[in-house]
Amino acid sequence: MKLAERTIQFADTLTILTDGYIKAGRVGHAEGSVLDATRNFTEAMKGPVVNAMAAIGLAQIQLKAGKTLAGGRLLILG
Secondary structure, eight states: OHHHHHHHHHOOSHHHHHHHHHHHHHHHHHHTOHHHHHHHHHHHTTSSSOOHHHHHHHHHHHHHHTSOOGGGOOOOOO
């Protein structure tokens, strides 16, 4: 988690920042922290292009939680 936090803190490009949020989301997911994982994957999705890894991470969280995200959003890649 420290590596992901450092990546986010010192990122100088959007790609690196997004990668840091994805790594933090994966750590949160592995630790069972649905809230942290959702927050980090959602931050990773804020870029101008839909990030497939962030979308997959959010979909996995939805499956684990057995419900949709806030607002009933569906994750669609394409």
